[in-house]
Amino acid sequence: MRKLSRTLLLLLAPVAAAANLHCNDSREAEYRPAAAYISSAAYIRVSASVDEQPMLAAVTETYALMATTRNVLDRSISADRTEDGRNRDRIRKTSYFTGDILGTIKNLQKDLRVTAVPGSNLIRVSLKSAKPIERADIVNAVADAIVNEAVQQRKRTVSMQMKYTVTASDELRADIAAKRKMIAQLRGQSQVPLMKEERASLQNSLTLLSNSITSLRLKKNRIESDLGSFKDKQTDNLLMNSPEIRFAVANDPSVATLRAAILQSKISALGDNGNKQLITIQKRLAEMLTLRQQAAAREAISLKRSKLESEAAAVSYQLLAIGNQYNEVSARLRDLGVSLTRIEYMQSEIERVQQQADELDDELFRLRISLGDNPLTIWAYAEISS
Numbered sequence: 001m002r003k004l005s006r007t008l009l010l011l012l013a014p015v016a017a018a019a020n021l022h023c024n025d026s027r028e029a030e031y032r033p034a035a036a037y038i039s040s041a042a043y044i045r046v047s048a049s050v051d052e053q054p055m056l057a058a059v060t061e062t063y064a065l066m067a068t069t070r071n072v073l074d075r076s077i078s079a080d081r082t083e084d085g086r087n088r089d090r091i092r093k094t095s096y097f098t099g100d101i102l103g104t105i106k107n108l109q110k111d112l113r114v115t116a117v118p119g120s121n122l123i124r125v126s127l128k129s130a131k132p133i134e135r136a137d138i139v140n141a142v143a144d145a146i147v148n149e150a151v152q153q154r155k156r157t158v159s160m161q162m163k164y165t166v167t168a169s170d171e172l173r174a175d176i177a178a179k180r181k182m183i184a185q186l187r188g189q190s191q192v193p194l195m196k197e198e199r200a201s202l203q204n205s206l207t208l209l210s211n212s213i214t215s216l217r218l219k220k221n222r223i224e225s226d227l228g229s230f231k232d233k234q235t236d237n238l239l240m241n242s243p244e245i246r247f248a249v250a251n252d253p254s255v256a257t258l259r260a261a262i263l264q265s266k267i268s269a270l271g272d273n274g275n276k277q278l279i280t281i282q283k284r285l286a287e288m289l290t291l292r293q294q295a296a297a298r299e300a301i302s303l304k305r306s307k308l309e310s311e312a313a314a315v316s317y318q319l320l321a322i323g324n325q326y327n328e329v330s331a332r333l334r335d336l337g338v339s340l341t342r343i344e345y346m347q348s349e350i351e352r353v354q355q356q357a358d359e360l361d362d363e364l365f366r367l368r369i370s371l372g373d374n375p376l377t378i379w380a381y382a383e384i385s386s
Contacts, residue, residue, distance in 0.1 A: 034135040035126040036143035037117070038063070039379035060116035063376060064123050067114035067146045073105045076145035090137040096130040112142060122379060136382040143378055150376040158371050165364045172357040179346045179353075186339045186346075195340055202333040209326040216322065220315040227308040239301050248300035249293050258289040 040059050066072060078101060080088045091097050091104065098104050111129045116122070125143045127135050187195060233239050249255055262285045265278055 034132070034139055034382035034384070035124050036139045036382040037379040038123040038125065038143055038146060038376050040121050040123065040376050056121045057116060057118075060121055060123050063146065063150060064114045064116050066149065067123070067125065067142065068109050068112055069149075070105060072145045072149045073108050073142065074101065075149055076108075076141045077101055077104055079148075080141045080144065088141070090141040094130065094134040094138060096134055096138055108138075108142065114142075114146075123376075126382075133384060136384040139382040143381070147374070147376045147378060151374050154373075154375045155371065158367050162364060162367045162371075165360050165367065169357055169360040169364065172353050172360065176350050176353050176357070179350050183343050183346050186343050192340070192343060195336060195343075199333065199336050199340060202329055202336065206326065206329050206333060209322055209329060212322050213319065213326060216315055216319045220312065220319060223308060223312045223315055227305070227312055230305060230308055234301060234305065240297050244304070245297050245300050248303075249296040252292070252296040252299075254292050255289065255296055258285055258292055261285050262289060 040056075040063060077091050077097070080090055080092075082088060096104070096107070098107070107129075108127075111127050113124070113126045113128060115124050117124050123146070125139050125146070127139050127142075130138055190198070230239075233242070239245050262282060265282045265285060268278055
């Protein structure tokens, strides 16, 4: 109700002012100069929480100040035409016109009285000199010039606003197009949902590779520890009697053959105790067995060391290969993540810029509608004094 009452106040203000003007004593009317009234109510747009009267006063005062400018007064003299373009020349036809446009303008600036009517949205235009019968034509010509100048100023202002709005809208849409092009370059032949699926797959692969690297590092540490311990024992000659080496020596074919030969010679010697040749053969076989056992032990130790070294090298190679694969997947995942982050940012920017562009389109639509509106209208023409 408050907003409605304020609107009614704006609409009723000119009526109230006119009533006050016309209800005065008739004797006062004889001395009142011919006056025209211009209304600016149509362009007051205020919130219900704002006091309209100070704003009305400011608007009407602004137009009142504009009324005595050279542009307006020159228009009232040199461009006084009807709506269909016919010359009226109301001021030129009066004796007030000196024949000199600049001189007449100076006289009008001195004699015109253009004031805002207190408590209303009206501008009062009157003239303190000139013949009474000519005052109405002069005042009305000036009033029409004020309205026309305000209309032209508004059209220029709105046109500039429209031009700026169109330019700003075009820039925003160009920005949107550039961002969409960048998104297309970032995603290449793929689509964003597929890129997200690829990112999830790469993250899973990276987890598996990380687990493999951890496992291989543990294995490498264990093998290198075993190899180090083995080398230390080899240096200290502690491996000859180790169960593993002894088992390897016992299973050596040459050692087994020599042991069998020694056993056979011992069996043969049981039947011939005095055979010195058999005793010599046994000693020789025993020496050969000892030498072969030592050689077999060295071979077993060397083979074990080579095996440990080969295992360590193989694990290092696997670790290097999987590490390289991990780095490749990690780099791909990082690049993909950067691209998706930039795409998401670009998409959010497109939404933001699109909203701004839509707001500019709405503003442009409002400006096009308001282009045909008039900021001022003649509320009442001055009447010719009788």
